[in-house]
Amino acid sequence: MNIYKMPDRNFISLLDSISSDRELFVPTNTQEDISYKRWDNLGSSAVHFPKNRLKTPVKTFFFPPKEDVSRFPEDDLNSERDKRAIFGLKQCDLASLGVLDQIFLDDEIIDPFYATRRQDTLLISSDCYEILDGCFCNKVGGQPFPKGGFDINVTKMPGENDLLVEIAEESTLAKTIYKDNEELFEPATEKLLEKMSSTRSSVEEKLEEKNDFFEIPEDVENISPKHPVWRDVAEDCVECGACTMICPTCHCFQLYERAEDSTVNRGKVWDSCNFKGYSRVAGGANPMKSLESRVRNRFYDKFGRFYENHDFYGCTGCGRCIESCMGEIDMRDVLKEVSVANQK
Amino acid sequence: MQTRSKLEQKDIESLENPYRSIPAEITSIVDESPNIKTFELDPEEEIEFATGEFIQLSVPGLGEAPFTPSSSPNATDKIEVTIMEAGEVTGKLHRMEEGETVGVRGPYGKGYPLDEMEGRDVLVVGGGVGLAPLRSLLYMLTAQPDNFGKISLKYGARTPDHLIYKDQLEDWGSSVSEIDLELTVDEGDEDWEGNVGVVTNLLENLEVDTEKGVAVVCGPPIMMKFTTQSLLDHFESSDIYLSMEKNMSCGFGMCGHCQLGKYYVCKDGPVFTHDQVKDIPDLWE
Numbered sequence: 001m002n003i004y005k006m007p008d009r010n011f012i013s014l015l016d017s018i019s020s021d022r023e024l025f026v027p028t029n030t031q032e033d034i035s036y037k038r039w040d041n042l043g044s045s046a047v048h049f050p051k052n053r054l055k056t057p058v059k060t061f062f063f064p065p066k067e068d069v070s071r072f073p074e075d076d077l078n079s080e081r082d083k084r085a086i087f088g089l090k091q092c093d094l095a096s097l098g099v100l101d102q103i104f105l106d107d108e109i110i111d112p113f114y115a116t117r118r119q120d121t122l123l124i125s126s127d128c129y130e131i132l133d134g135c136f137c138n139k140v141g142g143q144p145f146p147k148g149g150f151d152i153n154v155t156k157m158p159g160e161n162d163l164l165v166e167i168a169e170e171s172t173l174a175k176t177i178y179k180d181n182e183e184l185f186e187p188a189t190e191k192l193l194e195k196m197s198s199t200r201s202s203v204e205e206k207l208e209e210k211n212d213f214f215e216i217p218e219d220v221e222n223i224s225p226k227h228p229v230w231r232d233v234a235e236d237c238v239e240c241g242a243c244t245m246i247c248p249t250c251h252c253f254q255l256y257e258r259a260e261d262s263t264v265n266r267g268k269v270w271d272s273c274n275f276k277g278y279s280r281v282a283g284g285a286n287p288m289k290s291l292e293s294r295v296r297n298r299f300y301d302k303f304g305r306f307y308e309n310h311d312f313y314g315c316t317g318c319g320r321c322i323e324s325c326m327g328e329i330d331m332r333d334v335l336k337e338v339s340v341a342n343q344k
Numbered sequence: 345m346q347t348r349s350k351l352e353q354k355d356i357e358s359l360e361n362p363y364r365s366i367p368a369e370i371t372s373i374v375d376e377s378p379n380i381k382t383f384e385l386d387p388e389e390e391i392e393f394a395t396g397e398f399i400q401l402s403v404p405g406l407g408e409a410p411f412t413p414s415s416s417p418n419a420t421d422k423i424e425v426t427i428m429e430a431g432e433v434t435g436k437l438h439r440m441e442e443g444e445t446v447g448v449r450g451p452y453g454k455g456y457p458l459d460e461m462e463g464r465d466v467l468v469v470g471g472g473v474g475l476a477p478l479r480s481l482l483y484m485l486t487a488q489p490d491n492f493g494k495i496s497l498k499y500g501a502r503t504p505d506h507l508i509y510k511d512q513l514e515d516w517g518s519s520v521s522e523i524d525l526e527l528t529v530d531e532g533d534e535d536w537e538g539n540v541g542v543v544t545n546l547l548e549n550l551e552v553d554t555e556k557g558v559a560v561v562c563g564p565p566i567m568m569k570f571t572t573q574s575l576l577d578h579f580e581s582s583d584i585y586l587s588m589e590k591n592m593s594c595g596f597g598m599c600g601h602c603q604l605g606k607y608y609v610c611k612d613g614p615v616f617t618h619d620q621v622k623d624i625p626d627l628w629e
Contacts, residue, residue, distance in 0.1 A: 010575070066504050067365035070361055070363040070364040072364075072367070072404050072447055073404070073447075075364040097470065103598055104595070106531055106611075107424050108596070109597075109598075110359055111362070112360075115359060121358050122602065127469075165581075199518075210520055221605070221606065224625050226625075227625060236506075251598065252599055253593070253594070253600075254593050254599065254601075255363065255407075255593045255594060256407065257404065257405050257407055257408075259404065265403040266365070271593075278601065279590065279591045279601060280591060281590070282431025282433070283430040285565070287347070287590070301600075301603070305606045
């Protein structure tokens with residue numbers, strides 16, 4: 001395994017080196033929250049080493065809320081390529097990219113905007129060493145530390161000034177960065193590796209304890225949109241769409257057109273199956289007219305449709321939808337109810 | 345998750361932009377019925393499609409809507425699209441004139457499986473503007489009639505005036521035609537001497553070898569629902585092909601809108617066997 005010891009001041013030097021040829025985003029702790037900021041506007045002391053995931057879903061870097069995607073009649077849209085790096089990602093963030101990759105990097109048609117950003121972005125992840133109230137990655141195939149999907153992963157352990165830094169075997173980019181900065185890396189010690197493993201286990205245990213009250217039901221697809229479970233959820237839902245906007249795997253969008261002189265710009269803007277007009281067609285028919293059918297769809301999509309097509313869940317267990325819901329709808333409680341309903 | 349290494353090997357710069365529309369001139373417009381017109385389009389770049397696949401047609405600056413071409417895939421230089429006035433985009437299209445430019449991209453989806461139909465009787469059932477994609481299929485079937493068994497078309501519309509492709513219907517109804525045609529209208533007029541009633545009435549005494557036959561249905565949801573119910577008395581669920589329609593935006597399985605059970609209509613359809621979709625709740629809503 002390409003795993004090294006690194007004093008935390010060296011990690012700052014590593015970030016500095018990475019930022020010399022790419023735009024680097026790092027978590028910073030402001031009065032209100034912890035959010036991604038551009039490194040070059042900050043002093044190195046402003047870099048915050050996050051204990052758990054940030055509020056912002058990482059999809060915003062690859063699939064922004066709104067962007068132009070083509071022009072007409074001449075498609076002369078010029079998109080500049082920006083080499084980027086993001087530090088502060090957690091396993092659930094990486095997992096969300098794994099979901100979006102299935103959508104946007106299909107075998108037949110590829111979204112070039114997503115693909116370009118994906119290729120141009122270096123992913124620096126880190127272990128979770130505290131869990132949030134809404135975290136349940138352990139229930140959807142994850143764990144509170146990355147196992148893959150990153151270029152570089154950093155493990156910080158309580159009470160240690162030294163970090164453990166893993167260079168992904170499959171990332172040529174990360175290997176180049178390692179070679180260019182070899183002096184910052186030291187051999188990993190047994191003691192640190194053991195501590196990493198025990199820290200990881202203890203966070204995992206906490207997660208399991210927290211979420212032992214529910215299971216992911218096996219056949220969400222068999223529950224009719226008219227089942228009382230959905231009526232109960234719909235009663236609390238205020239149709240704000242926050243759960244889908246903040247969800248790191250929700251990928252629905254709408255194309256729209258805007259004429260400027262003789263050119264037409266086609267844009268792509270986030271959409272949500274929570275909204276009433278989502279499935280309405282010309283002529284007025286609307287298969288998901290009822291809120292029940294729409295709240296069901298969000299669950300069915302992640303635990304039914306996506307699972308059936310890709311063999312893993314379309315939910316990463318990040319808990320952002322739980323945190324953001326004004327109606328206090330907790331996905332875990334709903335899944336629990338669905339399981340109970342299935343047994344009846 | 346091997347995406348990065350997979351991506352590193354891809355030539356990102358050479359990827360096609362699937363959101364780009366090709367300008368196409370409207371070269372002719374035919375009035376088919378009071379609310380349906382057929383547009384012949386001449387795209388600046390040739391668009392090759394298989395019968396039953398669809399394109400996204402845009403009114404520049406207004407928006408897009410999906411349509412399955414009604415012309416034969418063998419006629420490659422021009423594409424015909426038959427459009428009913430239903431919403432904003434189709435409304436504007438109906439007010440456009442020959443010589444104006446629209447945008448097209450595609451084709452998308454999975455069309456009619458001609459190879460599955462080989463050697464078998466094909467019963468085609470259409471309602472209203474639903475005959476549009478079926479016409480493309482019928483062109484393909486009749487281009488090689490020896491490859492298929494008996495080809496039948498049962499077609500219904502609101503009134504005689506609402507029947508589309510009136511010239512073709514006359515040809516297909518002639519005694520030398522490869523097609524066994526039967527028409528019906530919900531409401532006749534003083535000149536109408538044919539059947540009156542819904543299209544399912546035409547399915548009561550089927551003269552098709554249903555044992556070795558397939559059925560293909562396209563029309564409004566209510567017509568598809570009852571036609572399918574009726575066809576299930578004669579055909580295997582996996583031998584009934586249905587053209588499904590949903591709200592669509594991207595056309596290739598990314599934007600989410602056209603979900604139908606575990607499928608996306610744009611990518612996995614628009615043509616499905618009844619067997620694929622029969623368990624989906626609220627299929628016809």
